Amino acid sequence: MPPRWNEYRKVIGRNGFKLVRSKKHETWVKHDAEGRVIGHTSVSHGNAQIRDKTLFKELLQQSKKTEKHFYDVLKGTTE
Amino acid sequence: MTPTLVAGGFTESEDLDVAAQGEHMIRLQYGRLAPTSGSYQVDVSPRLRGVLRRSEQGWIALAPELGALGHGDTWEEALEQLRDAVEQYLEFLRDDRPTLASAIAHHAMFVGLLDTPPDLWFGSVSVNAAALE
Numbered sequence: 413m414p415p416r417w418n419e420y421r422k423v424i425g426r427n428g429f430k431l432v433r434s435k436k437h438e439t440w441v442k443h444d445a446e447g448r449v450i451g452h453t454s455v456s457h458g459n460a461q462i463r464d465k466t467l468f469k470e471l472l473q474q475s476k477k478t479e480k481h482f483y484d485v486l487k488g489t490t491e
Numbered sequence: 492m493t494p495t496l497v498a499g500g501f502t503e504s505e506d507l508d509v510a511a512q513g514e515h516m517i518r519l520q521y522g523r524l525a526p527t528s529g530s531y532q533v534d535v536s537p538r539l540r541g542v543l544r545r546s547e548q549g550w551i552a553l554a555p556e557l558g559a560l561g562h563g564d565t566w567e568e569a570l571e572q573l574r575d576a577v578e579q580y581l582e583f584l585r586d587d588r589p590t591l592a593s594a595i596a597h598h599a600m601f602v603g604l605l606d607t608p609p610d611l612w613f614g615s616v617s618v619n620a621a622a623l624e
Contacts (some may be wrong), residue, residue: 432587433580441589446590448592452580452582453592454560467551474560
């Protein structure tokens with residue numbers, strides 16, 4: 413079952429990303445402990461499935477996650 | 492990324508001076524004493540690279556300098572989504588003025604793109620060779 417956008421939101425939210433803009437899509441940004449921006453990612457509105465595996469891989473790269481870590485966070489077995 | 496400026500006169504005898512310099516524009520003046528003297532401006536604004544890749548269900552468009560991406564059923568749609576992602580991120584940098592980690596400090600130099608038409612944001616758009624296989 414492909415992941416959904418809400419699941420992507422949940423994972424990046426648990427990993428320190430904050431929603432900073434929401435217009436045509438959402439922009440989420442991650443800060444380090446000193447408040448410096450260290451990354452950003454784009455999220456589509458709605459909760460459609462992310463069926464495109466290439467897109468999912470690029471999103472994981474943007475959010476600096478592995479697929480295993482992504483699903484572990486979803487299952488709640490890790491932060 | 493540092494913009495590179497290559498300057499030269501139209502002939503060997505012409506003077507060529509950098510007469511004024513703004514954030515993204517350099518005014519070059521040539522032939523100051525000649526009847527045909529004048530000046531012209533060279534735009535040295537940084538531009539992004541666009542990279543298009545085929546994916547299982549369409550196209551992915553990437554701006555590697557900003558780590559931004561767009562996707563769509565067609566490459567035009569993916570590029571349009573990439574422009575939207577770039578615009579929204581650059582607006583955040585311009586309006587919220589966050590401190591950037593050193594690894595992405597160069598993102599700030601692209602904020603000036605917001606003052607130019609989106610059609611000019613990408614100096615080049617290439618298609619990843621694997622997309623054509």
